[in-house]
Amino acid sequence: MEPKAPKITDVARLAGVSTATVSRALSKPESVAESTRNTVLAAAEKTGYRVNLSARNLRRQRTGAIVILVPNIGNPFFSEILAGIETVLSESDINMLVVDTRQAHMKPQLVLEYLHATRADGIIALDGSLPDAILAVASSGIGAPPIIFACEWTPGGEFSSVRANNAHGGELAIAHLAGLGHRIIGMITGPDDNVLTHARSKGAIDALTEKGLAMAPEHVFAGDFSLDAGARAAQSWLELDQRPSAVFSQSDQMAFGFISELARQGISVPGDVSVVGFDDIAIAQCFIPALTTIRQPRKKLGLTAARVLIEHIGASSNPPIETTILDVELIERDSTGAFAG
């Protein structure tokens, strides 16, 4: 009447062998005689047996899961990275435990829970700005599960990371605009304390310097990667006496907000101002005008991070810190045009 979940002893009884043999037949098939194996598999099939993961994990001293720390799950930018991670994990029978760190910045205790080995065998952090207290614990000692940063990273460089060549992206953006004849170029940045902001800004400034150009402080609009920040930058741009004829936006979202707000005020892109984005999210090619942008290999970021982490988990000793940098590329579309005097 009560259809309880069959356990390994049920299979063993039906197959007429010991539980040890059943366990082996299922996880190390080659260590068991073929005839026995067939009997066991048939019995397992017949009973509908599934291994109890809590029991297995307890015995094996692992959790079978890795946690992904995402700054904001609602942000579509991260979803493609998650997809990449998932692709790799689904082949390794490791589960993906997604945690949003937004409220966590309020409550470091809560995130700390997730960093302990009892929760996960490893961690992928998409959030470079985790509180120091958390990082200290994460990096402390042998018991802690391996952690790897994807996309963002920590300034100190104490952790392995997989990231895009952000500085080069900044260079490409500027080189493109300068190549079109623009001399006064503005920039919409990410948050002040963000490593991506720094890297992209540095690349941009370096490229300008190399061409003998500079960027006036009032042409740098402080943003935070969001649509709103782009719209705010547009307001600032409108109020300038000397307006840049081109703007490098450090995220596509901000570029959309920027262009959209300008359009509302009758300013056209690329007619009145050229705009380069960063990320190449899906909608970029359907925006009007289609957005010229720096493509980040987001899926590959996820794939690579997951692969590296799995390797680290497998390694017996403390693996070395490993930094992987992926190439970016400029995708030229319709939001940039030649400087028109």
Place this chain on the structure above:
Amino acid sequence: MEPKAPKITDVARLAGVSTATVSRALSKPESVAESTRNTVLAAAEKTGYRVNLSARNLRRQRTGAIVILVPNIGNPFFSEILAGIETVLSESDINMLVVDTRQAHMKPQLVLEYLHATRADGIIALDGSLPDAILAVASSGIGAPPIIFACEWTPGGEFSSVRANNAHGGELAIAHLAGLGHRIIGMITGPDDNVLTHARSKGAIDALTEKGLAMAPEHVFAGDFSLDAGARAAQSWLELDQRPSAVFSQSDQMAFGFISELARQGISVPGDVSVVGFDDIAIAQCFIPALTTIRQPRKKLGLTAARVLIEHIGASSNPPIETTILDVELIERDSTGAFAG
């Protein structure tokens, strides 16, 4: 030398009590004398003890996780729903295990793994088109964990679900367009076998009928909710002799693809054709033109689904099938205008 993770016996020894008392002090504090409790908590703090979840789950016969079946993690539409789910779960110390079902449609076996009670205490499916074989198992019997559909649902109605009032959304879209004077109205649909497609189409057709209008078969463009599908619909629209002066796109993404492709061909929105979308994703208000659309409460969908599921998990008996329908609303922006003759 080897800093092994402290276990409950370590805490017990340090506090001078039994493991039973430690366990109780931590999980049912009121069942233990105050002085003892303090001693135990101090000892736990001192050793840095964290409960081993595999052991607890094994003993308690649960997994502490629920799985979310997402058709495509990379699709930003789902991310807000995930955010809603996460918000609720983070308060319940239940983990969120995200699984992409794309490759799963190839391999039902793989998804089946996740539906078993050994993996999760419950399931939220954002994918209404799971293979029947899977659903059969999921609904079969007492051992199976509760499952609830969010956003999409199954035609048979054998499962609880939380969804938006899609039919009403279709009605609102058509009413809006008809109110602007449009008489020949087209529609870009989702996949043929999708419940959302059916509901939205039905609402649209009903609203037309009520106004004495009809929709010609050649004005129905078969899509799949993607950007590309919208672009394809634009091609079809261009080839028509009699072109609809307004189009209801069953997703914002398709609306973007549609408008973008039309723009490329010199057709303007809303000048030459009005467009209403569905979803109100973030970018809709920044698109040019800003998109008139039907807003779905995506975050609330996630919140509600998670709450209902948690309730079901808590319930001892088989809970009744429960359908929650959330309101949608029309957000009027710039992609629709009065019929101009």
Place this chain on the structure above:
DNA sequence: AACCTTTATGTAATCGATTGCAGTGCAGCA
């Protein structure tokens, strides 16, 4: 034939926390 390998399987300890049951001590009450 005696002995050593190799292969296949079983026995039983183990992972770490939870919890039913039993015991202890103390207060209240007749």
Place this chain on the structure above:
DNA sequence: TGCTGCACTGCAATCGATTACATAAAGGTT
């Protein structure tokens, strides 16, 4: 004083699978 009841706490079984070690059988060697 003796008894009952209550509040705490401890003992030990238990969750289900894995695996080190022991055992047994079969094959090979001299």
